[in-house]
Amino acid sequence: MKKTFLLLLLVSCIACKQYENQRDCDDFRTGTFVWEQESGGKLLKTTFVRTEDMQIETFEGVTDTSRVEWVNECEWRIIPVNPKTNADSRAYLFKILNTTANSYTFEFTQSGRDEIYRGEARKVE
Numbered sequence: 001m002k003k004t005f006l007l008l009l010l011v012s013c014i015a016c017k018q019y020e021n022q023r024d025c026d027d028f029r030t031g032t033f034v035w036e037q038e039s040g041g042k043l044l045k046t047t048f049v050r051t052e053d054m055q056i057e058t059f060e061g062v063t064d065t066s067r068v069e070w071v072n073e074c075e076w077r078i079i080p081v082n083p084k085t086n087a088d089s090r091a092y093l094f095k096i097l098n099t100t101a102n103s104y105t106f107e108f109t110q111s112g113r114d115e116i117y118r119g120e121a122r123k124v125e
Contacts, residue, residue, distance in 0.1 A: 021098035025074035028096065028104045032125035048121075 035046045048057040055066045055078050066078035074096040083089035094108040103122045109115065 022100070023074055023096060024099045025096050025104075028099065028121070028123060029070075031123050033121040033123050035119050035121045037119055 030051050032047070032049045035048070037044050037046075044059070046057060046059045048055055050068060052070075053068050055068050057064050057066070065081045067081060069077045069079065071077060071093070075094065077091050077093050079091045080088055090113075091111040092108050093111070094106055097105045097107060097118075099105075103120055105118065105120045107116050107118045109117070
């Protein structure tokens with residue numbers, strides 16, 4: 001009886017381990033990334049290049065530059081460098097939820113807002 005319980009416990013632990021989210025955040029700290037999302041039946045594409053302290057993002061022909069501040073290994077804040085309006089000056093907080101070999105799933109919020117958005121970015125370089 002005791003051996004059966006220990007065997008069942010061991011199998012349960014192994015099974016649980018297989019379903020843990022993988023988060024190799026260091027692999028996605030810097031590089032060139034693409035984020036695609038559908039909105040109103042249209043596929044929108046954002047390309048961004050992130051270094052340790054800067055992020056340059058291009059969306060629909062418009063390029064913006066932001067400062068990057070790392071909170072921890074899997075979370076960072078981007079702060080616009082030259083915002084055109086007060087609303088554009090708000091920081092965004094990003095958090096990697098899980099990773100694969102070449103992509104990461106993330107969530108982000110804008111400073112002062114309650115909405116949480118999610119997406120998946122693919123590393124291209």
